[in-house]
Amino acid sequence: MATTRIKGSDIDALAARSDRITLVDFTATWCGPCRMIHPVLESLSARLKGRVDFYEVDVDQSPKEANQLGIRGVPTLILYHGGREIDRVVGFRDAGSLEAHLTGLADTHLTG
Amino acid sequence: MIDLRLGVVDAPASRTGGEVELLIAGGGPAAWTAGIYAGRYRLDTLILAGHQPGGQLALTHAIENFPGHSNVSGQLLADEMRKQAESAGARVAEDQVESARAGEEGIVIATTSSEYTARALLIATGAAPRKLGIPGEDAFYGRGVSYCGTCDAPFFRDRRVLVVGGGDTAIKEALYLTEYASEVVVVHRRDELRAEPVLRERLLSNDRITMLWSTTLLEIRGDEDSASGGVTSVLLESVRDGSKTTEPIDGVFVFIGWDPATKPFRGLVELTPDGAVSTTGGVRTSRPDVFAAGDVRDTDLRQVVTAAADGARAAFAAYRLLRE
Secondary structure, eight states: OOOEEOOGGGHHHHHTOSSSEEEEEEEOTTOHHHHHHHHHHHHHHHHTTTTEEEEEEETTTOHHHHHHTTOOSSSEEEEEETTEEEEEEESOOOHHHHHHHHHHHHHHHOOO | OOOOOOSOOOSOOOEEEEEEEEEEEOOSHHHHHHHHHHHHTTOOEEEEOOSSTTHHHHTOSOBOOBTTBSSBOHHHHHHHHHHHHHHHTOEEEOOOEEEEEEOSSSEEEEESSEEEEEEEEEEOOOEEEOOOOOTTTTTTBTTTEESOHHHHGGGGTTOEEEEEOOSHHHHHHHHHHTTTOSEEEEEOSSSSOOSOHHHHHHHHTOTTEEEETTEEEEEEEEOOSSTTOOEEEEEEEETTTOOEEEEEOSEEEEOSOEEEOOGGGBTTBOBOTTSOBOOBTTTBOSSTTEEEOGGGBSOSOOOHHHHHHHHHHHHHHHHHHHHO
């Protein structure tokens, strides 16, 4: 698994899934902490395979959606389940705390 | 956005990272410079660069006062320093120190995943932005509240933003924000600025900047419930007469100082009441085998060039301790 680059207009369809959590990383090329969180997300995408899907949206390529979602800082991670935003994480997180956080969300929202 | 949490507690260390002569905790200019010197002294050196390699330097859009560079991006300078430390022979791990204690064989340093034993330790963990501690600050973090203009300024194109603070960082960031925002309101609790005269001149001659002197920020307000909601206004108070006003605003950038990142080292070395590492003779701490360099120690000037100088001196002090 890896992080898949998508356009802002793709979010709704992917977010609708209810058999897994959809994570969208809103990122930018000029943002230092975004560069730092990228490898964290890459490694977690392998560890959480089948439970959490990882996507990223460049806010400069999709300004309309970033604005609609109220993104005013990057990186911002939005987590979706069944078409609903279930959580939002702003700023850099290390792999350990982010994995624990995502596992908790998956345990709460996914059955079986 | 930057990580504001210091010394987050995770699961206990499970792997042995091994033994090392000099362990450098930190990922800013003090740590990289110490790595360059220690590598050239042929000390077995490991840099635990933490979760934010580059430190505050990497988050600074332009450095104008590092000799030899009249205008360089902080990220670029940090990247170059890191490469130089690695070519000199220092190893780098992007791991964060969680705790440090004195052991029988040296200083025992634990990260979230490993435990190292070092014959000497250099604390170069820098400092994290200080928060205001007012209502709305946490609720709107990432929704209009920011501690990093370089990261978040582009989201405030043609909007009205507030900057809190009066030091060099506040003024540099306010000037940078004018490249995006339609108006930058600078709120300062005093009636004069601490910032360098050259920055003060630029600030006062910029027609996109409005100064609110002798004013403090009491509360950040906005729309918490809707998905696209964020900061909409702030409540301000005059220091002079206590009068309160509400100001419509789209973003609040806070630059009121820094708190030294010393949490893992409490109990190992003496700290000042402000939480900085107490030093004598520049980089020496209360323990002979622990040194401190850069913004983390009790120093009166926190600059890239002074952090770099500290790093060189600390590496030399460690070399003398270990090899002479």
